[in-house]
Amino acid sequence: MEKISTDEFPLTMHSSEKQETICIFGTGDFGRSLGLKMLQCGYSIVFGSRTPRMSSLLPSGAEVMSYSDAAQKSDIIIIAVHRERYDFLTELTEVLNGKILVDVSNNLKINQYPESNAEYLAQLVPRTHVVKAFNTISAWALQSGALDASRQVFICGNDSKAKQRVMDVVRSLGLTPLDKGSLVAANEIENYPLQLFPMWKFPFYLSAVLCVFFFFYCVIREVIYPYVHGKRDRTFRLPISIPNRVFPIAALTLLALVYLPGVIAAILQLYRGTKYRRFPDWLDHWMLCRKQLGLIALGFAFLHVLYTLVIPIRYYVRWTWNNRTVTQAITKKEDPFSTTTSWLRDSYVALGMLGFFLFVLLGITSLPSVSNTVNWREFRFVQSKLGYLTLILCTAHTLVYGGKRFLNPSDLVWYLPSAYVIALIIPCTVLVIKFILILPCIDKTLMRIRQGWERNPKYSESALNGKTDI
Amino acid sequence: MEKISTDEFPLTMHSSEKQETICIFGTGDFGRSLGLKMLQCGYSIVFGSRTPRMSSLLPSGAEVMSYSDAAQKSDIIIIAVHRERYDFLTELTEVLNGKILVDVSNNLKINQYPESNAEYLAQLVPRTHVVKAFNTISAWALQSGALDASRQVFICGNDSKAKQRVMDVVRSLGLTPLDKGSLVAANEIENYPLQLFPMWKFPFYLSAVLCVFFFFYCVIREVIYPYVHGKRDRTFRLPISIPNRVFPIAALTLLALVYLPGVIAAILQLYRGTKYRRFPDWLDHWMLCRKQLGLIALGFAFLHVLYTLVIPIRYYVRWTWNNRTVTQAITKKEDPFSTTTSWLRDSYVALGMLGFFLFVLLGITSLPSVSNTVNWREFRFVQSKLGYLTLILCTAHTLVYGGKRFLNPSDLVWYLPSAYVIALIIPCTVLVIKFILILPCIDKTLMRIRQGWERNPKYSESALNGKTDI
Amino acid sequence: MEKISTDEFPLTMHSSEKQETICIFGTGDFGRSLGLKMLQCGYSIVFGSRTPRMSSLLPSGAEVMSYSDAAQKSDIIIIAVHRERYDFLTELTEVLNGKILVDVSNNLKINQYPESNAEYLAQLVPRTHVVKAFNTISAWALQSGALDASRQVFICGNDSKAKQRVMDVVRSLGLTPLDKGSLVAANEIENYPLQLFPMWKFPFYLSAVLCVFFFFYCVIREVIYPYVHGKRDRTFRLPISIPNRVFPIAALTLLALVYLPGVIAAILQLYRGTKYRRFPDWLDHWMLCRKQLGLIALGFAFLHVLYTLVIPIRYYVRWTWNNRTVTQAITKKEDPFSTTTSWLRDSYVALGMLGFFLFVLLGITSLPSVSNTVNWREFRFVQSKLGYLTLILCTAHTLVYGGKRFLNPSDLVWYLPSAYVIALIIPCTVLVIKFILILPCIDKTLMRIRQGWERNPKYSESALNGKTDI
Structure with a gap:
């Protein structure tokens, strides 16, 4: 064994053993x-x-x-x-x-x-x-x-x-x-x-279509209608007010679309009576991009929070509040305090904030380094239990926001309901079906199917083993 | 060596060498x-x-x-x-x-x-x-x-x-x-x-107990008391005002509980004069779940920030401000501007925001992928130095918030002080003890103990080596 | 082969094969x-x-x-x-x-x-x-x-x-x-x-210098000047108003400094007509700490958002708004609504929020665990395309904020322009040069240079291979 010489080339290896070339x-x-x-x-x-x-x-x-x-x-x-x-x-x-x-x-x-x-x-x-x-x-x-x-x-x-x-x-x-x-x-x-974000393509285009549709829907109701019926210029609503209607709608819809494929899959399994038949390709693909859908929804929710929190420093809002106060002072009339209104308004704000908090939590647990430290039971607990809780809170936030005005005919503009009413359709559907699916009788059947039981075991010869093997 | 044939089964290996079965x-x-x-x-x-x-x-x-x-x-x-x-x-x-x-x-x-x-x-x-x-x-x-x-x-x-x-x-x-x-x-x-988040169980239950206790404490002071003494209905405070008292208290207390075990450990080591005796099990367990305590505290701090930022769009708050302005306009009296009040209010808000900023920084560095890229010296620097700075800022935020009202007898309700006064007990204790521990004379002794020195070397025979070995 | 015995020492290995010592x-x-x-x-x-x-x-x-x-x-x-x-x-x-x-x-x-x-x-x-x-x-x-x-x-x-x-x-x-x-x-x-964050040292000191400079700049304009010219006490601006001028300036400048070295490198390559000469050391070092510069900028942007959102709950702001309303009520004059003002104000707020949103996105993708899951094309897309979009939005936010007041002589105080005017110099320079660099004629030359082409191939003998080898 030779004495280790001083190195001629930095970081190269000198050893008794011939170094690999x-x-x-x-x-x-x-x-x-x-x-x-x-x-x-x-x-x-x-x-x-x-x-x-x-x-x-x-x-x-x-x-x-x-x-x-x-x-x-x-x-x-x-x-x-x-x-x-x-x-x-x-x-x-x-x-x-x-x-x-x-x-x-x-x-x-x-x-x-x-x-x-x-x-x-x-x-x-x-x-x-x-x-x-x-x-x-x-x-x-x-x-x-x-x-x-x-x-x-x-x-x-x-x-x-x-x-x-x-x-x-x-x-x-x-x-x-x-x-x-x-x-x-x-x-x-x-x-x-x-590749350039292949898994993000479908969620991205879907959310773009959603945004464009609801943007024009709101523009028709809130900018074009007042202009046609009264020549009022409401274009100043374009930079903040209307985006702040579009963002929460997009967030809620996309969040519901995260949980819709799971519900559809459960219905399919119940209908087929077996888990041994492949789901249609569109459902498979949808299930694989749920994480991306959820993260885009979180982005919209974040923007909605920002756009809501700047409300009191907006020129239009301060001008409106200021004028109302001045009018009250001049006419010497004070608004009476309504406990009901306070409850309603505070509740929907509180529901929204809690929903956003859980949503951020979901987002953090979907970071690769965080999801790597949890086991499957914990991952499912967070993504399913906490996820549904988030969906419930956000849907309730929108429902209470509507409050008494809900489906009020006076809210219709050119027969169009408020945008948030449309936004509630998918989340409410998902929640109602999910509620039916977790009824004990249905849940039990579904569990048996998922453990390998078949109503009509013609689809698979391995059903026998499916029950006892892992 | 045979020519590599075209593959019959996608992704399977065909090679001169027999593939492993x-x-x-x-x-x-x-x-x-x-x-x-x-x-x-x-x-x-x-x-x-x-x-x-x-x-x-x-x-x-x-x-x-x-x-x-x-x-x-x-x-x-x-x-x-x-x-x-x-x-x-x-x-x-x-x-x-x-x-x-x-x-x-x-x-x-x-x-x-x-x-x-x-x-x-x-x-x-x-x-x-x-x-x-x-x-x-x-x-x-x-x-x-x-x-x-x-x-x-x-x-x-x-x-x-x-x-x-x-x-x-x-x-x-x-x-x-x-x-x-x-x-x-x-x-x-x-x-x-x-397992379902075993390390989170104790922090979760602790924070649940804290929340429930302080929630009822605040309900007694702010809802039941006004109702008993004056039949005023203050239930509208339940959705936002009272949670926004509970969240910061829980956040500050839990943050202090992150640093309390370290302080207790130091006192134990000083008292025993050696580091070669095991800490009691409860202290060991507490030290291992500090990260979880801190993250739950961050969650509460985040909620506190959200609940505070929506204050100006709350119905109750706008009604109050509006009424005050109308009254001033009718009586033609303007409030004089108080520089002291402005300083006090802005200071506690600024302290809170800086504290929250550092807290978020601490949270980000505790992400597994971030903490993996730092060495131990950097990790300790962030978690200890920045952590204590966060605790100091948040405690100062609460102290300045109290301001002059602090321990003011008129603030007592049924002999109960404001909730924030109670919340300050643990953080102030931790900070005072830590301040004593970093006094040069005590710090020096503690450092020697942690490097293996023993006041009374009967506990360990390896003390001799402990001083010179790594 | 012997029967596996029950273990005497937990977790130690007992096997037919001698365990390694x-x-x-x-x-x-x-x-x-x-x-x-x-x-x-x-x-x-x-x-x-x-x-x-x-x-x-x-x-x-x-x-x-x-x-x-x-x-x-x-x-x-x-x-x-x-x-x-x-x-x-x-x-x-x-x-x-x-x-x-x-x-x-x-x-x-x-x-x-x-x-x-x-x-x-x-x-x-x-x-x-x-x-x-x-x-x-x-x-x-x-x-x-x-x-x-x-x-x-x-x-x-x-x-x-x-x-x-x-x-x-x-x-x-x-x-x-x-x-x-x-x-x-x-x-x-x-x-x-x-080591203690060696890559963060230069960005940290740079931002500290920036903050101190702009802090004193704003103190001179907004605290010392009103005191000298009118003996007005404006010290109450120190805790929130002035930091909220310093933070966005620091954020925008640091963000621009992230993209400046890339622009300088492109100019150097165009000037030299080859990519085969090393950049000066300061440029190399600057390019390696761009991520740190960007993250510190994000920190300042986060603080700016927080400091902006608390504006309506500040004592000074509420006092001002209140007084204005009372004055209007007493004089019975209402402000007319200005659609232009509303557009301008809402636009700069909206631009800022969108810029912040993209900035947060950039920050998240720079987390090690996230950047590990993207390929180089995706990483460059996010850090370059989205990064420039963020810079454009944030610069536009500041430009629209200035609005008509921009370089207005009446805004000069002791010949000093508003701080935000100074803050715009670097971002605007970077954006203008970048715009010139992506003009087709220049972009084509630059691409050829980056693919190994040399205007004057004396610098490298391997130019021949450089064109065909990877």
Whole structure:
């Protein structure tokens, strides 16, 4: 065993044991960044290049060689060139035989090519073990250490030993490998960095449609109607008053839409008498984007709270209150105090605040790091029990807000009821059906179905086991 | 080395190397979900079943066999049947000899059986390596990929090689294994999914008791008293005014209770003159649930802020302000402006807002993902320094709120002081003791004790080493 | 294979396979805590001590021996003594030959010694494999299980096999090892637990300077000026009114400073015509602390919102509004309603609220657990697109707030413009330059430069590859 010498290259490894060498084909941004990171974590790096000259851009401590020379130095070869240039590898089939080729490439568009880059590479150089990895990591993040976005490295490949070796490399760089299976998963992995919030698309468009619809509904009732019937200019309601009608309606509707699919699923299971039939695709997709629907609803609720709290500092509101007081002072008439009004107004405000508080709690527990620390029972308790309580409070808030004016004919404008009346339809429906579903007789049947019981066991031969197996 | 063929089954692994086979006993929901997930991650799956017929519910690509046939195909056998049916395994002792049995079962109640399911399994089939795993994962989450709740898989077992192999499987499914030691830990692991916020129980009940007490205290002073002495109906104070007295009191008291155990611990250490004696159990438990106490306090503070900010849009408040203005206008008397009053009122509001701001900061740093990115020095800085600053600001907020009225005899109602006076007792006590503890002379002694010094070293023989070892 | 016996020591491992033994030198707090944790996770523990007597403080199940006896029992020896006492190891060179020494020590000050403790240890006992680990973990956290702060264990060492073995131990304790490379990284690892928010220092001091400057600026304009010109006492503005001018200014300026370095970097790249030259150090450092700048800006924005929402419950504000109303009632003059004023006021409030909403969204996505679940495209979309939208909304909020009064000479006090006018300089500059940069002609050049194109390719020989490699 030799004495440990002082280091020539910072952060490289000097040891009795020969350090592992990794070969990188291509000296572009990503190749260089990856090479530098690997050098820092104790690997030897050999770059393979068309023009094997040392460049000041390459990390010091690395070597540059021709492709075939570099390939001979290591079992693991990282292919950091664009798919369009993969052809050159066909000339190296001899030297690449049996080696692990790591495909790190990304495309510019989703499903740009018929097959994934990694599968294309595997066809091109057959007698190698192609592993897809590192494509979700950014060169800039590797260089700066600011891995704010994901540290997860998705990995797939057909050879499990090759995958295991690449995963060890990933781990030693301080990243988290995630095995996604065989090379057919490469397509999904290559599309991943090109996605832009796929789960948020449906909730986002839905809420946009909701907002636009209710915005124009309120504009018709509160701006166009007073203008047509009396030439009054109410456009000053556009910046705050009307958004503050749209936001709570959107929040309540979206919150109800979070719980509607669960209720529909329960009805379907009761009707079919079995849980062993798949739900329709739209229901499956809806159930998977409930979290996103709920978070958008929380956003609207937050805006509603902000827009409500600024009411007393608005010019229009202060002008109205001021005028009312001045009129009372001039006519020397004081309003009598109404305990009922006070109760009604305070109740709906209090219900709204409690509902918002629980809603914020739900939002916090849906943060990945928080939901990771709870078990399933706790997660279901929060998302189901507290969720329904939130829905009940928010629906009650809207109901009490309506109070006596509810469905009052004098509130109709061009036969249109107030917007909040429409907003109550879905939440009230969900709550009524849920109430029916938790009646003991129905709840018991549903529980039995969910534990594997079938009313008409033709759908599944495994019903027998379904009852006793986990 | 053979050419990589095109895949027949999506996501399964085809490779020169034989892919690993895992056997699953039981074809219930969980067994099937786990099997599907494992197939997707490149394992071969064989189901063992009493009635070995292929079912449309089983994942395509898996085989179904009798128990004994299935067991022969793999070293790792996942026992996905209920504990009540484990008996059938006794007939398979021959074929199970030396195999790794993975117990994935859960119970319906905490400590339902005298021994854990995994230990029972180990007794039943002695010459096997029983590993407890996967019981914290939900079948639905495995299927949908929506692993919102924990990705952590708790693992225990008496054979470390068997554990290691199961942990490799867990990792390759994209889950995080967490070794909990030998099989005696199985009991704890089986109870885990049945727990419902165990650390939150004491803080929750404590705050419920606090709220109920102060609610009735305020009802007596502000609703019952005016009714008895003057028949005035003040019930309209119930929805907002009285909760808005209870919430800040609960918040301040709970925040003080976060810092009280630390102060008590310091006094105990000073009194005993050593740190080598255990604290009483109640103090230990109290110290471990400080975070929960603090978060509940933050919840109350948040509600207090909301309830305070809606004050100007409340009917009662607007009616009062309006009437006062009308009276002034009629009597043509204007209030003179008092700079002192303005200073006092603005100060207590500003102190409260700054306190709330720091409190929110404390809450954010207690999020698991945030506290994971700070080192211990930073964590202590935030939770101790910023925490005490928050307590000081909130206590000052309440003190200045009291202002001149403080302990004013005219404020007594049936000899009861205002609720906020009572709320100040614990925070002021904590702050005064803490102030004494950080006096140089006392702080120095305490520091020496915490570094291992003993006033009377009879309690520990390792005191000698305690001073020089880490 | 023997029958599994009932356990004598809870949580220890009994298996056919001999359990691994780990030796710990030193019986201080940390050594004992680590030993207990390792016992619980199935290791055999031998303590080495100067005074090898069993103590009630040592975890039951562990043995205590002299240093040389203990060292012979295990390959892995954890050196849990202070650096000052490392000398005694020189006497043990014989028995330590080839063993893995784990240095867990910390210092009291950053860069206290010329070389790191681990490197000092490696020099002292040459023929061993020194691995730095565990120094970021707290003894109290190990004991209580409350690993709130980091579970990450930084590891470095010159021998990769030794490192691998220590990393396996770390993983089996439920902690996350992070390989930091060779032993020269020990210095950084030892400094880590002594750091106090190093990335926050510059943003913190910058914002402190901003706050102090604008506070005194506003005090001069709003407190000193009225006192000098009219002897009016406006000190009551100090607790809320003036902070509520400082907070939004600080928030807007800091938010603009988040986007300024990106704009400067783009100009530099355009000017140089290449991306292959390093940015100046100050720009690099500035770019790395953008997240911290943004979060501090969010804090100020949050305070601004709070301070604004309490306006209507402030004594001074209510007194002013009240007096105005009384005056109007006495003189029997009512203000006419101005639609323009209402539009202007509501617009700036609405812009501010929307800006704050987006700002909170940005803050949430910068939480580590949230940013870990998005890919780079999504992260850039949120931080760049939504970020600029936030900046635009907040700048517009301030511009509309100014409204007609903007640069009005009558608003000048001692030739000083209103504070918000100064606050607008940086945001408007950033937005104007950014607008110029996204003009098609300039944007195209910039994109080409960022993809590796060089106007004057003398700076880099790898330009050829830069265009085709990743």
